[in-house]
Amino acid sequence: MVIPAEEPFYDSASDSRTDCASARILIVDDDAPLRRALPHLLARDGRSFDECANVAETIARLHDTQYDLILLDYRLPDGTGLAVLDWLASRRRSEAVIMISGEDAIDAAIGALRRGADDFVRKPYHVAQLQRAVQGALHKTALERANRAMSSRLHASERLHRYLVESSPDLIFTLDTAGRFSYLNPRVEDLLGFERDQLIGRPFLSLVMPEDAERIEHLLESEQTAAGAAFSVELRLRRPRQAGAGYVTVALQGTPMLAGIADRRTCGLYGVARDISERKRAEEIITFQAYHDQLTQLPNRVLFKDRLELAIVQAQRQRGTLAVMFIDVDRFKLVNDSYGHAEGDALLRGIADRLSAALRRGDTLARLGGDEFTVLLPDIGHARDAETTARKILEALDTPFTLGHGEFRATASVGVALYPRDGGTAEALTQHADIAMYQVKRSGKNGFRFFDPELNHHHHDRITLENDLRTAVDQSQLQLYFQPQVSLSQQRVVGTEALLRWNRPAHGFVAPDLFIPLAEELGLIGEISRWVLNAACGQLAQWRRAGFADLKMSLNLSTHDFEREDIVSAVIECLQRHDIPPNRLDLEITESMMMQDTTLVAHKVRQLRDAGLGIAIDDFGTGYSALAYLQKIPVSTLKIDRSFVRDLDGPVTNPIISAITGIARGFGLQLIAEGIERPAQAETLRALGCDVMQGFYYSRPTPPNETVAWMTRPPAGLLN
Template sequence: MTLSQHKYCLTRCRFLMSSIFVDPHLQNQNYLEQVIDAMPAGLVMVDAALRACSMNRMMADLLGVPDDLLLEQELALDDLIACPELARHAAEALASGTPQDNVLVTLDGRADGVRYVDFNIRRTRKDGSYMLLLIGQDITFRRKARLRLQESEEFFRLTFSQAAVGIVLLGADGRVLRTNSKMSQILGYTEIELLQRFFQQLTCAEDMAEEQALMTRLKLGQISDYQLEKRLLRRDGARVWVSVNVSSMRDVNGSQRFICVINDIQRQKQAEEALLRMANHDALTGLPNRVLMQDRLGQAIMHAHRAGRQVAVMFIDLDRFKHVNDSLGHDAGDGLIVEIARRLSNSLRESDTVARQGGDEFVVVLPDLAGQEDAARVARKLLDNLFQPTTLCGQEVFPSGSIGIAMYPRDGEDSATLLKCADSAMYGSKGQGGNHYSFYTAEMGAQAVEHLRMEGALQRALQRQEFLLHYQPVVDIGSGVVTGVEALLRWQPQDRAMVSPADFIPLAEETGLIVPIGEWVLLTAMEQQVAWRQSGLPPVRISVNLSARQFLGQDVAQCVAGLLARTGCDPGYLTLEITESVLMENPIAAAETMGRLAAMGVQLAIDDFGTGYSSLASLKRFPIHSLKIDRSFVMDLTQDADDAAIVNAVIALAHSMKLNVIAEGVETGEQLAYLSKQGCDQMQGYHFSRPVEPGRIEAMLRAGRG
């Protein structure tokens, strides 16, 4: 009930009471009671002793007592309404006559729950005594509504301030009108600092246009809300990714406002970027991987097409990387790959791309070139920078690479074709001995096709038993007696002519097939030695070449021991030949392996001596029995003084170290005579015999040819 309603009720009560007091005979008692009972408020009349004299039906309902309760007895106000506060105000009104308004009384214990009654107290006179009129208005609904509103406001306040997301209330102009602590945490500003800023000041310039377009549509009512991911500027200048949901609302004055809910997604974005980087970059080197490289190559081709420029694609393969990996371990190999990646990256322009294709292969994309000479200049720079010493596991290594180059648009107009051509050109560089670059030519395409065909056929050769061994006699120069043979691998495909070792041995090395092939050679040679011995021939020394991959890439000593046990071959008549370059690749590991082999009784020979970088002094650390002078020195020793001097020095120094000397490639009597004069121990070559089948060697041995 409003104050005016209270006043009306009081005035009406006074009028009725004055009518009773002035002329009771002129008023109808029943009529008076009906009027009082019909009042929209509860009424209690209290005498000067603060005893309730009467009350209307509304008050009886509020108090939950019978209507006729006070007709039977008078109750103290405290007994009727147990509220000390109401009693105090009633006493004050009775004593001073001062109206007492808005006295709140809580009525508990009712079946329908707690009720709230607002009392106004007025003093009046009756029969010369003071009386009090207590008019009570049921405000339960209004009070509960107010309490719910207060509770809702408190809940909103706490939710707003304690929310796990940033919440901002913006004015129509973007000014921050209200914000919460989470928003301060996201941006590093205090709440007061945020209230002094416009949201536009907190948004990255790159994201402003999109957001302003959405905000305009929101203002015009074209959309009811929007959501986007954007970057906000922190107080320290850093950028933070957030997800923003914005909705429009009107305040009590009808002014447009915007509620922004901001979720910090910086970690999510960082995780997404990490995943994207993992998908597009090599984990070991951090370089772009094949996927990203092909995307950039495609972009470079489109740009070159529009601008009339050229693009170079370089395929780079490290030389002898497998040997480093096998001899020094995978950690050293990984370290070399990382170092190569760094050198390549530092040698290129920012607009260029260097990617790791996989293993020891890299691809370089050079966009926006004027011509082939630009690519050649970069290739020379890359090779120079690669061929610088680096230390791996205490060993100094000189990396080098073979580079194949394809040019757009000359060699191809799409990524796949250019990469294929660059790969073919790389094999051309490999064929030159490595540490070279080659541009693609049409002939290389045919060679690449043949390379693939040969690789497939080589993989099937072992299964089809297409390999065989020929043996070349090793002859004692002094007596002319055959003292041993060297096992030489031959490949006889089922459907074509015999393939030269020069054509398939490098391919077997490259693909790794040389390891199982080499093991087959060892097994077959040992079995042949046992077969000759069992046929009654005198013991024959068999020499077998070990490839670099065999010697460095597996436990060759364990392999040899197993084959010796399997075949029954006499290790005292088995010689294993190793090139000096393989020994110098990892001298410590080589010495350990050779020591184990020598302990079995196997003899060891250095093949192609003089073609590498070792010296006789450096060979003293190895348990070597023989040196084989490379055929390149024997070929012209009777005409070339330098070759003759080298041969003389090798023989003399080898003998001083108690090593046996074997000359390879002896083709003429003059060469044989010279070697005999210089004291060379043994020889092999066409002058005595070409490599032949096992049966012909057996015939030689039985005939005692020499």
């Protein structure tokens, strides 16, 4: 309807802000840089900004100032943003509120929306997303402000009343005593897509979706409604097929209309329906995000556990069997490290698609995080059904994945646990499947294995071993033993190799080939290597002070040590601290380590050699034995591995040893033979040109207090 200009329907002086061009905005966040940045990101002509850092300061500011919009962080130093929403609600304040939060819990978002927040933005967010939310909230505030201004003057005239009702952003209607529409405002056309004339006289229930019809019918016919009691309910109203979406979700407030002041009989119903579709969609999105992985859209850990627990209950009732699989992608870290996380994410999505295609419709595939997936196979008849699925999963990965940098052939390690044989709870089944998967990893990867109780025993032993190893350094359980390196030509000890030992309480000595790989896997090798370096240099310094100034010390470094940026400076600093000349220390590295990253290793080896240290290649000949790296990397010593020495007997020559001695002569390198156990081996090696040797024939590794004995007199093998 048209309003004559000379008859204003409200006093503009009381509230003139009916658009979102000018607005006063309060930013509430404990992140000071963010508070300063948002005004620049949201700046528009006519907008002004204030800021607060906590709940108390915000409420104090709101006592004195009215705002159009509050950007409210959920987590604040002295409480949550919900306290501010409660304060606003208790005082019937009209500020629009956008809650901003990094909370993963679904309750945070739904709680904020139900307490009156106009929107909920999850961190991290795009600037455009926040700008749209602010613009929408201000626009909505402007409309609601105009609506409130109109409502406050409703009593002025029926003309104003008609305007307000027909201009309301909400659907306003009345029903007669038979539940048929007697009045509808124009909002019905935009909201539901019906012309008003189409609905007048039609039953209200004809617009209600079947799933909600019984509930609303009960409310309309209840004794409380008949007695004049108002009600509130959420329901879905139909839209005609040509109008687009099939229904609209509304919050309906119904108030029975009374025949008169004295006459308490109802003569119809007055209803206001507000469109809450966006809020419901937001709640659905938040709910989905709470129970699904954002990268692959698969169920997450929480939803998988819920489904597994339900499947266990059903299996108990039916005396059935189910299987749980734990899947870990092999070598996934290689993709992230080599090609970047974007390529890694693309690979995970591709793997998720292939795994899904290998499963039945009723199975559940979930991503726990990283490169770990779990599978629930309900209602299986036999263990071989799970085996069939495991083989399908491995076969699904046979075809290479095409990434931006080329093809990548992915494999997976799969562990399987069966209910009820391997556990009766979700936690037990998942844990046992994980243990079985880990055993596949240790056995070479790219396969599957069923859980065995014996694996659980080994797993518990390993956990105990890991825990004990973490405290080994702090509790002085690590020890260095020393084995002499003797020169046949000089008939004396010229060096010693420091060998790490772990004296585990209540268990005795643990073999290095057991705990060193474990330390590397746990990330403890750096701490252990620093201890070894310091202890070896400290012992060498003590022997030098005792008169053994020309003794050399050699010790092993892990591959992970060369990944440290400070390895060179750490070694040099340790030598300086113990006043040891650099040429008295040899560092032993493996062949395979040199082949992994020749450029990186060569640079650090060159720095160590320039500083005066010796570099020995341990177990030479057992790995790659590529001569090219001997030209690139300035090593000083080759050590012949004991596996070649073991087969020497008398004058018989091992052709590999002959080749190694020739390489050493050709490159001008010192040669040391390990594993000498018989005099014939020593004689053969002497004939081949090897002078320095070590092994049980001369001495077993001994603790420091026994080492002085063979340092002061030639070992027994030299006396023969």
